[in-house]
Amino acid sequence: MDFYDVIYSRRAIRKYKPDEVSRETLMKILDAANWAPSGMNLQQWEFIVVSGEKKRELGESYGKVAEAYTAGWEEERRKKFIQFARTFGGAPVVIVALTDASNNPSTRKMNLESVSAALENLLLAACAEGLGTCWMTGPLQDEAAIRRILNISQDKEIVALTPVGYPDMVAKPPARLDPELESKVRWMS
Numbered sequence: 001m002d003f004y005d006v007i008y009s010r011r012a013i014r015k016y017k018p019d020e021v022s023r024e025t026l027m028k029i030l031d032a033a034n035w036a037p038s039g040m041n042l043q044q045w046e047f048i049v050v051s052g053e054k055k056r057e058l059g060e061s062y063g064k065v066a067e068a069y070t071a072g073w074e075e076e077r078r079k080k081f082i083q084f085a086r087t088f089g090g091a092p093v094v095i096v097a098l099t100d101a102s103n104n105p106s107t108r109k110m111n112l113e114s115v116s117a118a119l120e121n122l123l124l125a126a127c128a129e130g131l132g133t134c135w136m137t138g139p140l141q142d143e144a145a146i147r148r149i150l151n152i153s154q155d156k157e158i159v160a161l162t163p164v165g166y167p168d169m170v171a172k173p174p175a176r177l178d179p180e181l182e183s184k185v186r187w188m189s
């Protein structure tokens with residue numbers, strides 16, 4: 001797949017086929033993540049690849065978050081979202097991205113930017129492999145539950161997670177707010 005095709009075709013996928021993703025393919029996209037740039041070349045990212053019972057427990061936690069979050073939504077839409085949350089859209093795997101925790105604001109910013117670069121690499125590599133992903137921070141609303149389920153110590157910051165699996169939907173590309181980049185880019189000389 002051409003590099004720019006990957007950029008333009010990657011979408012947030014919220015419905016997955018149950019088909020397993022091979023460890024080899026998972027390693028390939030994790031390796032792409034590991035080749036991201038990083039502040040001070042600290043490569044300050046870690047990934048937890050979650051499946052089976054642990055994934056079910058994560059989904060149970062996100063399901064509860066989703067129940068609170070969708071209170072007041074129209075019933076059918078609410079049911080659909082809660083079902084997506086409980087099962088991560090049926091994805092066989094969820095990858096959790098961590099970085100080193102820091103109380104120093106500039107170090108924390110550097111760490112978050114490094115792991116974000118790595119996670120974006122992972123999302124793009126997954127797309128190139130025909131896999132779907134969905135960058136998610138919503139489940140972090142019950143961060144304590146994620147820490148408990150995955151045994152994550154306080155010296156790590158949980159940054160985001162993504163389901164990984166073969167897409168069972170075609171997502172429409174959301175329009176760009178500023179396709180001509182008029183307000184997004186300023187040229188100065």
Ligand SMILES: Cc1cc2nc3c(=O)[nH]c(=O)nc-3n(C[C@H](O)[C@H](O)[C@H](O)COP(=O)(O)O)c2cc1C
Nearest residue numbers: 010011012013014134135136137138139171173174
């Ligand atoms: C920082 C961040 C947090 C996000 N959190 C969630 C989330 O909790 N749940 C979800 O379904 N999607 C989440 N998304 C996915 C966005 O909704 C999605 O990227 C956006 O709607 C644009 O769609 P696209 O990814 O298909 O271009 C998140 C994306 C980012 C970058």
